[in-house]
Amino acid sequence: MNQDEQIRRQRLVFYQNDIDRLDKLLDEFLRLSKAKCALLIDKDGHMITRKGFTGTFDMDTISALVAGSFAATKEMARLLGEEEFSVLFHQGVKDNIQLSLVGERTLLSIIFDDRTTVGMVRLYANELANKLAGVLKDLSQRQKPESAPQIDKGFGEAAKTNLDDVFGS
């Protein structure tokens, strides 16, 4: 398998049904744990979906930092002879973040405050991570739906107009 083919296979494509399945699990988790919000982020730092109240948080940046943080932790684990640290926790005065590894390449980031407890969040996050991992595994093995939307074949050409707008022609 050449590199292009490999990348095509690994590329993450999410359809509406996929996101609906993931969102349903996140909603249930938020209801049970009383966490503020839950984000699903791929290891490259791109957000997949989110649920709950995110206020004015810059989600792009949070996603990138979460992925960077996890990547750094993984490296630390490797140096210590661990396979991976699967859970990270950052405690703040008011808000806290817990990061959990879901499957092989997805991260679950949960932001919660003092309306709940870290024990509660951890308990339900553990369950959620297992369920999400199952769904993501399904998605990686499923065939592309016949009626699935596609990237327009003129995407590259259309992008030039936008690039001209943003960067000048």
Next chain:
Amino acid sequence: MVQINFARREVNCKIVYYGPGLSGKTTNLEMVHQKAPPTARGQLTSIATEGDRTLFFDFLPLDIGEVAGMRTKFQLYTVPGQTYYNSTRKLVLQGVDGIVFVADSNPERRQENLESFGNLEINLKELNLDLKGTPWVIQFNKRDLPAAMPASLMNQELNKAGVPTFEAVAYKGDGVLPTLKAISAMVLEKLNRDYAPSRERLGSVRAGDTGVRAASPVPGPAAPLSGVSSGVATGYASAVAPAGATPARGTASGVGAMAAAPGYGGVGMGAAAPAPAPATAMSAYAGAPAGYPAAAGAQPQAPPFAAPPASVPEPVQAGPAAAAPAGAVRPGAQVPSVRPVDPFAPIAPATPVPLPAAAPSTAPAAAPDRGRNAGVGTYGQAGGYPASGAQGLPRGPFSPNPLPNPVLVRPTPRMQPAPVQRGFPVTLVIVGVGVLLGAVLLVVLLLLNR
């Protein structure tokens, strides 16, 4: 790795600025942040040391608006250039979709350029990637140095693959946007090709392929090499680089100046321009432990990428996003989270703001290499996450007890309502009844005593 999210109608791509320390990677991002329309740029975040050297990465999200119904976003990263930080450099490179190699034109940094390039190839290989399969461009930065290396020499040493090259003076903003525009176009073209590999390609893409192949013979000695570079750059620049709209020297090289200007002496370099790299910093770098493997030298290889079409650039159009209402959501902010019920509702596209031509640089001349402003990011000067005390952290991973253990969390004033809500009425009643009984008993005893 590109993420295509049809539910959010988003395409996310990752572009990494790579290169030796102090070559101007962070400055590139700062200039993009400064020059890109406010509607397109997000917040610039730096994880840097106190000395303003990149510790982990800089990050800038960029939203170019809606393309064929998909909101298209780029996430720009820089890597720490110092030899010492190779492990973090590799982490940032993970999942990359496009690379800008920022080379330093200072002749004293020639070896660092080569080492960094070799390091890039090795790190990519460890991530099961390579420069053949990943779009990349080279930026020759610091072209205003009086003793800048000839671009043809740098091209010969670093650009064996014949990818597009751009000359830049990053701290002035020259050549920064053309570089980014070129790599963005290449990433999206690749996405287009990869996503529909079996479909007929666009005519313009085929034309670009042909153009590159025709213009890219096996590079020979100096003269043919510069010709190759010029050919590739011309084919590319006509499509993506601004023709005189901005004072970018990358444009000049793109239209053939590179072939004719071995020394670059007369390309408007300021004799009084300060040297971007302080001598102390450079000597410190030179004395750093050699962590880079020796650059084995890139093997000559076929052009890795079909160049974008060599057609005349289309006039700037308003684009589909132009119909967006004024006051649309800032693209970088994603979906407003005040609507948690339906966060995936279509986002109103933002009105694109054309880049002002020849925007004057506001970077201070005295600080050419690191114009990083205060407050560029939450983590800007912190050098990492704030330390979280071990206090209050649970000792075990997960408790088998389905009920949360309240002892694990340090109570805060706002935490009181939760237990109080459950125990308050009963406790109050018991205490109240107890107090009343006590009072009654006391009164009775007093009366009896009388």
